Amino acid sequence: MNNRNDKKADRVAATVDRLRGFDSRRLQCEMTDGLAEWHRRRAEGVRNRRLYLLSVAIALLMVSCSFQLAPTLNYRLADGVSYQEVEDLTNHVLGK
Amino acid sequence: MKKRHYISLAILLAGFLASAAVLRHPRQLPLEECSPEYLRYKDAPGIRASFVKNFPINDTLAVNVLLLEATSDSAFCALLRDFGEAEDLINLYITNRELFVGEDVNAIEVFCIDKNDTKKHLPRATPGSRLVIGSYKKKSLCVFNVEEKSIKDLISLTHIQNLKL
Secondary structure, X not given: OHHXXXXXXXXXXHHHHHHHOOOHHHHHXXXXXXXXXXXXXXXHHHHHHHHHHHHHHHHHHHHHHHHHXXXXXXXXXXXXXXXXHHHHHHHHHOOO | OOHHHHHXXXXXXHHHHHHHHHHXXXXXXXXXXXXXXXXXXXXXXXXXXXXXXXXXXXXXXXEEEEEEEEOOHHHHHHHHHHOOXXXXXXXXXXXXXXXXXXXXXXXXXXXXXXXXXXXXXXXXXXXXXXXXXXEOOOOEEEEEOOOOHXXXXXXXXXXXXXXXX
């Protein structure tokens, strides 16, 4: 019991000591620095997000363009056969 | 360079690689759009099956064509049997090849088959029949996926017009 009371008394004494050394100007400076740091980090986060969004948009644009550019084939060939061979052979069969 | 620049570069690189993969990947005709005969022969040993959608026959006509190319004589004979060719004719081809293939000889077969049973030969005018033209020289058969008699006539006419007599 005495031990607990001693600890409580120590904490109170420490708080009183801190309050005695209270420097309002220093606290204000620390708060201002903290706020500036918070704003700086926030702005950096926004910049990062914008950069990532731009990168993702460009990447998606590239993929969609390649889908548009890739030729849609209208044939299915046997392994090792080119379309030209099939065309030539069919034309041969047709007598061309 | 900062970390964010590396991340955005990685995203762009991934996009570039995905685009390259899309461009390089062969975009084949889906199997659903191929003919049942193609599905039957696409993995058959000794036969190279290719299906072309809207193959141009002439300036105005384009039809779906299945090309079956045999890689050996035995595979070609099996293919002819599958398409209802008479056994006597196949035996004649095996024993007297010079009658079918030579410098001045290029035997061609033209017939129509039932679309549900390739062994069954049908008259050209029969609805549901498909035109087949075969070349002994190239050991190949062309199945034209057309059902209208007028188009079959046009293809045959094109074929006849092109024959070098």
